Amino acid sequence: QVPKAVVNRLSFYLRELQRLLRDGKETISSRQLGRLLEFTDAQVRKDLAYFGHFGYPGIGYRCDELVTAIRKILATDQSWNVAMIGAGNLGRALLGYGGFEQQGFRVIAAFDAHPKKVGTSIGTVPIHPMDQLESLIQQQEIKLAIIAVPAPAAQEVADRLVVAGIEGILNFAPVTISLPNTVSQVGVDLAIELEQLSFSVCNRKFA
Amino acid sequence: QVPKAVVNRLSFYLRELQRLLRDGKETISSRQLGRLLEFTDAQVRKDLAYFGHFGYPGIGYRCDELVTAIRKILATDQSWNVAMIGAGNLGRALLGYGGFEQQGFRVIAAFDAHPKKVGTSIGTVPIHPMDQLESLIQQQEIKLAIIAVPAPAAQEVADRLVVAGIEGILNFAPVTISLPNTVSQVGVDLAIELEQLSFSVCNRKFA
Numbered sequence: 001q002v003p004k005a006v007v008n009r010l011s012f013y014l015r016e017l018q019r020l021l022r023d024g025k026e027t028i029s030s031r032q033l034g035r036l037l038e039f040t041d042a043q044v045r046k047d048l049a050y051f052g053h054f055g056y057p058g059i060g061y062r063c064d065e066l067v068t069a070i071r072k073i074l075a076t077d078q079s080w081n082v083a084m085i086g087a088g089n090l091g092r093a094l095l096g097y098g099g100f101e102q103q104g105f106r107v108i109a110a111f112d113a114h115p116k117k118v119g120t121s122i123g124t125v126p127i128h129p130m131d132q133l134e135s136l137i138q139q140q141e142i143k144l145a146i147i148a149v150p151a152p153a154a155q156e157v158a159d160r161l162v163v164a165g166i167e168g169i170l171n172f173a174p175v176t177i178s179l180p181n182t183v184s185q186v187g188v189d190l191a192i193e194l195e196q197l198s199f200s201v202c203n204r205k206f207a
Numbered sequence: 208q209v210p211k212a213v214v215n216r217l218s219f220y221l222r223e224l225q226r227l228l229r230d231g232k233e234t235i236s237s238r239q240l241g242r243l244l245e246f247t248d249a250q251v252r253k254d255l256a257y258f259g260h261f262g263y264p265g266i267g268y269r270c271d272e273l274v275t276a277i278r279k280i281l282a283t284d285q286s287w288n289v290a291m292i293g294a295g296n297l298g299r300a301l302l303g304y305g306g307f308e309q310q311g312f313r314v315i316a317a318f319d320a321h322p323k324k325v326g327t328s329i330g331t332v333p334i335h336p337m338d339q340l341e342s343l344i345q346q347q348e349i350k351l352a353i354i355a356v357p358a359p360a361a362q363e364v365a366d367r368l369v370v371a372g373i374e375g376i377l378n379f380a381p382v383t384i385s386l387p388n389t390v391s392q393v394g395v396d397l398a399i400e401l402e403q404l405s406f407s408v409c410n411r412k413f414a
């Protein structure tokens with residue numbers, strides 16, 4: 001079982017490597033990759049060693065090879081169909097974001113409980129009524145869902161997604177949702193991110 | 208130096224405790240608090256022990272006391288003035304979010320490079336031109352900033368914020384920004400959050 005922190009760092013290596021590739025860089029050492037992210041070179045080597053042998057002695061890592069390998073590990077070498085639940089303030093902003101598709105995540109359907117929103121589209125993504133959730137998730141082979149509904153509705157929405165056969169949920173509602181252990185979840189609470197910042201600011205002063 | 212993972216869990220304890228208080232619950236045991244978040248009760252006790260003694264033998268924790276204590280530790284018992292840099296898709300959605308103010312973070316000014324956006328407001332928050340960044344950050348005692356500009360502009364915006372005297376930055380642009388060690392930062396990359404989800408979905412199947 002690979003620790004979550006290692007998998008998280010893998011995404012950051014991937015982001016840096018993809019930028020390096022765009023800038024035409026062919027190889028990079030663990031020390032250089034570490035320095036870009038303020039990790040030690042030992043940390044970089046230890047993290048990658050969980051997944052195999054990637055470096056060439058004297059050369060370092062080949063950027064294109066390492067990008068391919070990490071995308072395979074993170075499973076972003078395949079395309080994922082994603083549903084957006086809640087087409088409000090946040091849902092609308094996320095639907096307009098091109099960064100998801102670049103990494104293989106295609107938001108292809110949105111759902112909302114508000115009758116006035118149903119039947120409209122945001123960009124190319126149609127907003128469907130909630131009573132079509134189960135059937136469209138199955139028909140369109142949607143495996144992941146983003147929850148962007150108010151907190152009181154999040155658990156009930158999650159339960160319906162599980163019944164519909166969703167495999168993973170990215171939850172933005174600031175509540176803990178409980179899921180069977182067959183379904184993966186990642187939670188993002190943006191107020192908590194600011195709390196982490198205020199803690200760091202106050203503790204930096206005394207460090 | 209308290210590990211980051213402990214500080215992160217502290218925010219989740221706070222979120223649960225605030226909900227329990229709203230529901231009228233007066234005390235809670237470490238086992239009950241742990242179960243709500245799927246942590247062990249030993250983890251809860253160990254985390255809180257970094258910051259002091261909070262429980263009463265036989266009773267557990269007093270919810271109101273623990274909320275007050277954690278807010279003091281996270282420094283959300285004080286009010287923070289926050290600037291939003293970039294009033295586009297994401298910036299606009301975040302400006303409409305009430306969850307920040309509930310935790311003591313008041314976004315009081317927005318800035319944007321686009322001449323058509325300057326002089327307008329989102330809700331009660333005015334959008335200022337970038338040439339007023341330094342002066343307004345100082346005049347309005349803004350200590351934190353949220354970066355919601357395109358990736359290529361993020362580092363240059365961060366540099367200006369540092370000169371203006373900002374103490375902490377929450378960065379949504381999917382790039383690593385480099386800051387002097389006098390300024391704290393938290394980065395949120397939403398595509399990376401989806402990558403963590405796809406890894407978890409694929410690895411759950413083999414677990």
Ligand SMILES: NC(=O)c1ccc[n+]([C@@H]2O[C@H](COP(=O)([O-])OP(=O)(O)OC[C@H]3O[C@@H](n4cnc5c(N)ncnc54)[C@H](O)[C@@H]3O)[C@@H](O)[C@H]2O)c1
Pocket residue numbers: 085086087088089090091111112113114117130147148149150151153157172173174189190191300301302303304306
């Ligand atoms: N706006 C932000 O920047 C922001 C930031 C962080 C977290 N969040 C969280 O994201 C969630 C959405 O926030 P928002 O600002 O977009 O809210 P919003 O009120 O603008 O949008 C919520 C949408 O969900 C729909 N909805 C409500 N109940 C539903 C249900 N049972 N099934 C399907 N759709 C339903 C509503 O019709 C609405 O369109 C909230 O939980 C909020 O706490 C928002």
Ligand SMILES: NC(=O)c1ccc[n+]([C@@H]2O[C@H](COP(=O)([O-])OP(=O)(O)OC[C@H]3O[C@@H](n4cnc5c(N)ncnc54)[C@H](O)[C@@H]3O)[C@@H](O)[C@H]2O)c1
Pocket residue numbers: 093094095096097099292293294295296297298318319320321324337354355356357358360364379380381396397398
């Ligand atoms: N939209 C999303 O849901 C989303 C999700 C994740 C991450 N992001 C990231 O957040 C950032 C903003 O995304 P967006 O979708 O809001 O983009 P956007 O293009 O809609 O908005 C960007 C805003 O920044 C302003 N801007 C550009 N350069 C600037 C500069 N140098 N100084 C000040 N203002 C400047 C633009 O005028 C515009 O209003 C990007 O880095 C993006 O990758 C967005």
